[in-house]
Amino acid sequence: MKKAYAINAGLVLTLFAVITLLFHLGILNRFHNGLILLVCINIILAVSLNLSAGFLGQLVLGHAAFMAVGAYAAAIFSKYITGSEIGLSGTPLLIVALILGGLAAAVAGIIIGVPALRLRGDYIAIITLGFGLIVQSLINYFRTYTGGAQGLLGIPRLTNFNNAYFIVVITVLVLVCLIRSRHGRAMIAIREDEIAAEASGISTVYYKILGFTVSAFFAGVAGGLYAHYLAMLDSRAFGFSYSIELLVIVVLGGLGSFTGAIVAAVVLTLLPEILREFQQYRMLVYAIMLIAMMIFRPKGLMGTYEFSVFGIFDKCKKVFVKFKRKGAQ
Amino acid sequence: MFEMFVSHLINGLQIGSIYALIALGYTMVYGIVKLINFAHGDVIMVGAFIILFLVTGAGIPFIPAVLTAMAGCALLGVLMEKIAYKPLRNATRLSALITAIGVSLFLQNAFLVRFSPNPRPFPRPAISGSLNLFGDVSISYLALVTIVVSAVMMILLHFFVKGTKMGKAMRAVSEDSGAACLMGINVNNTIAVTFAVGSALAAVGSALYASTYPQVEPFMGLQMGLKAFVAAVLGGIGIIPGAMLGGILLGIVESMTKAYISTQLSDAVVYGILIIVLLLKPSGLMGKTTGEKV
Secondary structure (H helix, E strand, C coil): CHHHHHHHHHHHHHHHHHHHHHHHHHHCCCCHHHHHHHHHHHHHHHHHHHHHHHHCCEEEEEEHHHHHHHHHHHHHHHHHHHHHHHHHCCCHHHHHHHHHHHHHHCCCCCCCCHHHCCCCCHHHHHHHHHHHHHHHHHHHCCHHCCCCHHHHHCCCCCCCHHHHHHHHHHHHHHHHHHHHHHHHHHHHHHHHHHHHHHCCCCHHHHHHHHHHHHHHHHHHHHHHHHHHHHHHEHHHHHHHHHHHHHHHHHHCCCCCCCCHHHHHHHHHHHHHHHHHHHHHHHHHHHHHHHHHHHHCCCCCCCCCCCCCCHHHHHHHHHHHHHHHHHHCC | HHHHHHHHHHHHHCCCCCCCHHHHHHHHHHHHCCCCCCCCHHHHHHHHHHHHHHHHHHHCCCHHHHHHHEEEHHHHHHHHHHHHHHHHEEEEEEHHHHHHHHHHHHHHHHHHHCCCCCCEEECCCCCCCCEEEEEEEEHHHHHHHHHHHHHHHHHHHHHHHHHHHHHHHHHHHHCCCHHHHHHCHHHHHHHHHHHHHHHHHHHHHHHHHHHHHHHHEHHHHHHHHHHHHHHHHCCCCCCCCCCHHHHHEEEEHHHHHHCCCCCCHHHHHHEEEEEEHHHHHCCCCCCCCCCCCC
C-alpha cells in the first residue's frame, strides 16, 4: 500500500513537471495557461459536487452559488488586505483568502443544509436552486460591497498554475481520504439506503450536513481561485446554467467516481474550446446527453470505477493468467 | 395609503392566481409520480410560443389560439412523460430528477437555437380600461379576467378530480399505484392524463402570464416555473387546494415586497419564505405529515 502512495505521488509530480516544462519550452502559451487554470477550477468543483451528488446522493442545483459566495468573500478579503498596511501578498495571501472563501461557503452550506437535509426526497434540489437565485439577487442588492451588476473589479491576480495545481491535488486528496474513512462509508451507506443506514445507527442528518458542508467548502475554494484568476467577478457567471454544467460533468463522469469527475471535468472544459463553432448547440447536446445517460446508463460513463496503479497491474496479471491457462489447454 | 395597499393586493392576486394555475401542474404530477417536473415551466414557454405563432403568423383569434395551445401543451406533456419519464419510473429519484432537468434544458435550448434568444412581443388581447371599485381603488379588466379565468379553471379541475371516473382513478393512483393497478385502473393512462391536464392548465397560465408581461423568449418559463413550484411546496406538494392557496399567497407576498421593501430583494424574499416554511412545516401549509414506510 505504501508503494502505491509513492507511485501516485510520483505521477502527480511528474505531471506537474511535464506541464511546467512545456510552459518553459513555449509549447503552451498564455491562452493555454488560462485554459489549464479553468480546468483546475472545474476539477475542484466537479470533485466537490461529486461528494454531495455522487457519494451522498443529494441533488445539489446550486453549486455555482457556493462558488459565488466563496469567490466574493475571498476577493473582498484580498482586495482589502492589498489595500491595507498588512504585508501579505502572493501565494500566502491567496491561501488565506481561499480558506476564508471556503469557510464562507461552508457557513452558507450549513444555513441551507440544515433545513433541507432534515427532509427526505427532492427538497435539497429545489432549496439549493432557490439559494442560487437568492445569492445572485443579494449580490446585486449589496452593490457597495460586491460591485453589483457592474462587477467587482481590481482583485489581485494571484492564481497561477503552480499554486492552482497543488490546490487541486490537496482537494482531491482530502476528499478521497474522507470517502475512504468511516465517515465516507457512512455517507455511501446513506446513498444506498437511507432507512437501512439510519437503522444501523448512522446519524443520517449529521452525515448529510457534514458531506454537504465539505462540498460547499471546496466549491468556495474553487470560487476563490476563479476570482483571483479572472481579477474581476460578475454575478451572472454563477447562474443556474453553470450549476447545471457542473452537474452534467459529474453525471457524465460517474456519480460516485473521483476519476470520472476529473476526466469529465477536463474533457468538458476543453471540448467547447475545440468545438467553438458549435457553441450554440452545446447546451442542447448536454440536455440530450443527460436524458440519454439517465435512461441507458444511470451510473455515468465510469460508474464507481476509480483509477489505481495497482488495480491496473492486477488486471494485467489476471489477463495474463487467463492467456496462460488457455495456452495450457 | 389604504388605496395603495388594496391595489398592491389586487396585483398580488392577479400574479398569484397565475402562479396557482401553474403550481397545479407541478402538484398533480408530483402527487401521482413523485417527480418534480422541472420541464413544467418550459411548457409555459412552449404555450406562449404556440399562441404567438397562431395569432401573429396565422391570424387566428386569441381564444381559439389559446385552446389550440392547450391541446398542443397537453400533447407535449404526454410526449415528455412517454419518452423521458416512463423509462425511469422505477429508477432512483435522483435519476428521475436529473432527467427532468434534462428535458427542461432540452426545451429551452431547442427553442433558443430555433427561434433566437431575442424577446418577441406577445399579441395580448385588447383588454383595456378598469373597473372602479370604491374611492380611488380600481381593478383593471385584465386583472379581473386573469383572476376569474384562473378561478374557473380551478373549479373545473376540482370537479374533474372529485366528480369524474378519471379523477377518481387519478386519486387512487396517487394514493397507491400498485393497489390501483390491481383494481383494474390503467395506471399508465392515468399518469398520461395527469400530465396532459397539468400541461393544458400551464397553457392557460402562459396566456394569462404573457398578457400581463407581454414578452415571449425561450427562458421565460424558468423563473415562472420556479416560483410556481415554490407555491406548490408552500401549500403542500401533492395537494391540489394547497397549490391554489400557495400560489395566491406567494403572489401577494411578492407584490407587497416589491411595493414596500425592494424590487431587487423580491426573489430573495420568495425563496427565503420557501426555506422558512420547509424549516417549520416541511409538508407545506395544508400538508399532513405521514410516516415513513420501510
